[in-house]
Amino acid sequence: xxxxxxxxxxxxxxxxxxxxxxxxxxxxxxxxxxxxxxxxxxxxxxxxxxxxxxxxxxxxxxxxxxxxxxxxxxxxxxxxxxxxxxxxxxxxxxxxxxxxxxxxxxxxxxxxxxxxxxxxxxxxxxxxxxxxxxxxxxxxxxxxxxxxxxxxxxxxxxxxxxxxxxxxxxxxxxxxxxxxxxxxxxxxxxxxxxxxxxxxxxxxxxxxxxxxxxxxxxxxxxxxxxxxxxxxxxxxxxxxxxxxxxxxxxxxxxxxxxxxxxxxxxxxxxxxxxxxxxxxxxxxxxxxxxxxxxxxxxx
Amino acid sequence: xxxxxxxxxxxxxxxxxxxxxxxxxxxxxxxxxxxxxxxxxxxxxxxxxxxxxxxxxxxxxxxxxxxxxxxxxxxxxxxxxxxxxxxxxxxxxxxxxxxxxxxxxxxxxxxxxxxxxxxxxxxxxxxxxxxxxxxxxxxxxxxxxxxxxxxxxxxxxxxxxxxxxxxxxxxxxxxxxxxxxxxxxxxxxxxxxxxxxxxxxxxxxxxxxxxxxxxxxxxxxxxxxxxxxxxxxxxxxxxxxxxxxxxxxxxxxxxxxxxxxxxxxxxxxxxxxxxxxxxxxxxxxxxxxxxxxxxxxxxxxxxxxxxxxxxxxxxx
Numbered sequence: 176x177x178x179x180x181x182x183x184x185x186x187x188x189x190x191x192x193x194x195x196x197x198x199x200x201x202x203x204x205x206x207x208x209x210x211x212x213x214x215x216x217x218x219x220x221x222x223x224x225x226x227x228x229x230x231x232x233x234x235x236x237x238x239x240x241x242x243x244x245x246x247x248x249x250x251x252x253x254x255x256x257x258x259x260x261x262x263x264x265x266x267x268x269x270x271x272x273x274x275x276x277x278x279x280x281x282x283x284x285x286x287x288x289x290x291x292x293x294x295x296x297x298x299x300x301x302x303x304x305x306x307x308x309x310x311x312x313x314x315x316x317x318x319x320x321x322x323x324x325x326x327x328x329x330x331x332x333x334x335x336x337x338x339x340x341x342x343x344x345x346x347x348x349x350x351x352x353x354x355x356x357x358x359x360x361x362x363x364x365x366x367x368x369x370x371x372x373x374x375x376x377x378x379x380x381x382x383x384x385x386x387x388x389x390x391x392x393x394x395x396x397x398x399x400x401x402x403x404x405x406x407x408x409x410x411x412x413x414x415x416x417x418x419x420x421x422x423x424x425x426x427x428x429x430x431x432x433x434x435x436x437x438x439x440x441x442x443x444x445x446x447x448x449x450x451x452x453x454x455x456x457x458x459x460x461x462x463x464x465x466x467x468x469x470x471x472x473x474x
Numbered sequence: 475x476x477x478x479x480x481x482x483x484x485x486x487x488x489x490x491x492x493x494x495x496x497x498x499x500x501x502x503x504x505x506x507x508x509x510x511x512x513x514x515x516x517x518x519x520x521x522x523x524x525x526x527x528x529x530x531x532x533x534x535x536x537x538x539x540x541x542x543x544x545x546x547x548x549x550x551x552x553x554x555x556x557x558x559x560x561x562x563x564x565x566x567x568x569x570x571x572x573x574x575x576x577x578x579x580x581x582x583x584x585x586x587x588x589x590x591x592x593x594x595x596x597x598x599x600x601x602x603x604x605x606x607x608x609x610x611x612x613x614x615x616x617x618x619x620x621x622x623x624x625x626x627x628x629x630x631x632x633x634x635x636x637x638x639x640x641x642x643x644x645x646x647x648x649x650x651x652x653x654x655x656x657x658x659x660x661x662x663x664x665x666x667x668x669x670x671x672x673x674x675x676x677x678x679x680x681x682x683x684x685x686x687x688x689x690x691x692x693x694x695x696x697x698x699x700x701x702x703x704x705x706x707x708x709x710x711x712x713x714x715x716x717x718x719x720x721x722x723x724x725x726x727x728x729x730x731x732x733x734x735x736x737x738x739x740x741x742x743x744x745x746x747x748x749x750x751x752x753x754x755x756x757x758x759x760x761x762x763x764x765x766x767x768x769x770x771x772x773x774x775x776x777x778x779x780x781x782x783x784x785x786x787x788x789x790x
Contacts, residue, residue, distance in 0.1 A: 187595045194590060195597070198604045204619050204652070205607075211622065223626025274516035277509065281502055289517070296524050298776040300713050302746045303769040306762065307527035307534065310542045315522055332522070344523015347516055376505045380512075405612030407716050408747075423614040427720070430618055438622065445615050452610045460603060467609070468660050 205449065212237050212442040219438040233439055241440035241447070249444060252425040255335045256404060259421060263342035264399045267350050268392055270343055275354030276384055280366075290355060296348035301408060304345075309333075309412040312341055335419050338410065342403055350395050353469070357391040358384070397459070397466035404452070422448045535762040540755050552763035561736045562764055565745035572643065572741065573711035576650050580707050581700070584655045588662035589688075602663070606656035617720020620649045635722060642722040642739035649717055654710065658703045665699030666692065698783070705779035712772055715743040724748070742768055 210226060211219045218231035227233070242249045278286040312332040317340070321328045332341055361384070369379045407423040416424055426448065429441055456463060505512065530542065535552055537545035556562055587605060591598045608616070624635040624645050635641045669692055677687045693700075718724075724737030724744060740748070746768060749761035 187593065190590055190593060191595045191597060194587075194595070194601050197587075198601055201604055201608070201652070204623060207623055207626075208619055219622065220625060220629055223622065223629075270516040270519070273512045277505060277512040280505055281509075289513075289520075292525070293520070296520075296528075298773045299524075299528060299769055300743070300765075300772050302715075302743050303765045304524065304527040304531050305747075306750055306758070306765075307530040307542060308523065311522060311527050311530075340519050341523045343516065344519035344521070347520050347524070351516075370504070376508045377511075401610060405610075405614075405716075407612065407614050407719075423612050423716075426618065427614050430720070441618065442622065445618060448615060449611060453607070456607060456610050457603075463610070464602075464606060464660055467657065468664055 208442050208446050208449070212439065212446045214439055216437050216439045219442065237437075237439040237443040238447070240437065241443040247420060247425065247428075249425060249447070252420040252422050253448075255419055256421040256423075259335055259338055259342075259410065260400055260403045263339040263346070263403045264396055266339045266343050267346055267399050268396055271347050271350035271395075272354050272385070272388055272392065273380065274347075275351050276358050276380060278351070279355050279358035280363075290351065293348045293351040296345075297352065301345075305408065305412055308341070308345070308409075312338075312413045333413050333415060335414065338413055341409070341413060342399075345409070346399060346402065349398065353391055353395050354388065357388065361387055391469075393462050394466035394469045397463050400455075401463075401467075531762060532766060534759070535766045537762075538756075538759050540758060548759070552759040553767070555760045556763040556767060559749075559760065559764075560730065561734070561740070562742075562745055562749075564736050564738070565740050565742050568643075568739070569712060569714075569741045572646065572714075573708055576647055576654075576711050577704060577707045579647060579651050580654050580658055581703055583651060584658035584703065585662050585700075587655060588659045588666055589692075591659070592663060592666045602656075602659070605659055608653045609657050611653075613716025614720045616649060616653060617717045620645065620652075621721050636725040639726060639738040642725070646714075646717065646721055646739070649721060650711070650714070653717075654707065658707065661699050661703055661706075662696065665696035669695040701779070701782050705775065705782070709772060709775055709779075712775065713743060714741055715747070718744050719747075742771075 207223065211223065213233055214222075214227050214231050214237075215233045218227075222231065225231075274289075278290050314331070316329040316331050317337065318327055318329050320326075330337055332338065365387075366379055366383060369383045374383065405423065406421075407427065410419075410421045411424050411427070414420075414424075416428075420428065426441070426444060429444065534542065534545055536547055536549060538548045538551075539545040587601075591601060611619075621635060624641065628634055628641065633641070635645050673691050673695070674687060677691050682690065718739070718741045722739045724740035726739075727735040727737050729735050737745075737748070746761055746764045749757050749764060
């Protein structure tokens with residue numbers, strides 16, 4: 176008995192050591208980015224896996240060059256990425272949860288039709304609609320009130336301020352699917368009680384249903400944030416990329432369009448773009464893993 | 475007897491109808507008045523962002539066009555061109571091979587890691603955190619990180635990932651494993667934790683060794699997770715775009731006798747993109763037809779998945 180126990184313990188220790196080793200291998204690519212972002216360009220390719228030496232060390236030069244590289248400042252891309260991600264996610268959460276509540280509670284033939292259309296949209300790959308979607312975004316214009324000139328003007332959907340509408344349209348499927356599933360599990364009696372107490376639908380939704388949706392909100396929110404922040408093709412095709420870039424577009428331009436690429440500066444930018452993601456991950460790790468698992472099991 | 479049961483059925487129906495009427499008057503009818511507010515924004519955006527582009531896309535695949543306004547209906551010509559396009563056929567087989575190989579590697583590795591992490595060893599949470607991390611990094615960034623690493627290794631042998639198809643293939647496999655093993659691991663861990671403890675104990679008492687327990691008890695119990703992960707890796711591989719573009723962008727090329735090039739590491743999604751936005755503006759109709767075929771393929775995989783998971787649910 177004692178022998179088998181110590182064998183068990185030894186087995187677990189070996190397993191721990193092996194996993195720790197794989198873990199280090201797993202972090203190495205990220206470490207390589209950090210190390211190479213401090214190297215002079217010529218050394219990145221020849222001595223990728225060596226630590227910077229006195230002659231190959233570049234200090235902060237790569238970061239300064241990377242941030243000011245080309246004719247488009249990096250902070251602008253970072254701002255657009257952040258703005259688009261936050262606004263799109265907020266818009267998706269609000270609009271789809273309201274629609275999902277309506278679909279689940281009214282449950283008419285039309286509602287079911289919309290629901291199945293949403294589920295259908297989940298299996299459609301982006302390449303199927305990318306050409307027509309980018310043309311539609313150029314053509315559809317929505318009115319807005321310009322405070323500077325004090326008049327009503329129109330803006331197409333191909334700017335960072337309006338692209339969240341495109342994200343709401345193309346990303347509605349998964350969100351509707353998850354919200355409808357959750358709303359159906361909420362007992363109707365709660366809402367009936369609210370109605371008897373004199374709540375109208377608006378008040379019922381915002382003060383009774385909305386708080387109950389919290390767990391699904393977090394899951395959907397995380398999935399949408401991860402999608403929008405990392406998305407490359409949709410903003411690249413929809414936005415006018417000489418004027419507006421997001422971080423993935425910025426990095427792609429850096430590597431794609433210049434003949435000789437400064438690898439050191441590129442690595443500096445890549446590191447800068449990974450840092451917020453890792454901080455976000457470490458802060459809400461629990462929710463992220465839960466949200467991803469929920470999305471996978473249902474989708 | 476029969477009429478009685480029909481009568482019971484009618485009474486039951488009536489009762490249900492009354493119950494529905496109660497909740498209809500309390501909840502359903504008042505919401506209906508607010509339909510424009512609740513459904514309006516989502517429906518408008520959905521129409522602009524999905525329904526209209528999708529329908530127009532299907533229509534355009536039967537047309538000759540350069541922009542969306544100069545479309546001329548030509549029937550199935552685009553589809554015939556697409557299926558006779560050597561680069562499209564190549565990218566299909568390349569994608570299929572990639573999907574198959576990555577399916578095996580990702581799932582075996584993810585299951586192994588998940589199995590190891592559910593053995594109650596020290597530091598499980600830390601390991602899980604690290605393995606999942608690459609999932610949050612975007613495809614474009616991942617592609618460039620790995621192209622630097624592969625070139626750092628291959629430059630010692632004075633070659634590059636852009637010079638040989640097999641380097642591009644295995645490079646992308648390694649990249650996708652690095653990114654997706656953590657994701658699939660999470661799903662497998664959830665499955666493994668749901669395996670009934672008493673079943674494992676019973677197997678132990680009956681004298682089953684670790685290997686037998688794994689094959690005869692654990693794996694049959696995590697079959698739903700295996701189905702989900704199999705289809706997820708399959709669709710992910712077929713839809714892969716960003717990583718493919720950033721790592722090799724289709725290089726190396728083979729120039730054919732008629733002057734057109736086959737991009738040997740180009741996958742389906744990238745092939746469609748290049749047909750749309752390449753040098754030849756006249757091939758947009760072909761590109762849209764390719765996109766429809768691509769959609770049918772991905773949707774078919776999705777449907778098979780739906781049936782497979784439904785069947786599992788019935789068995790449980």
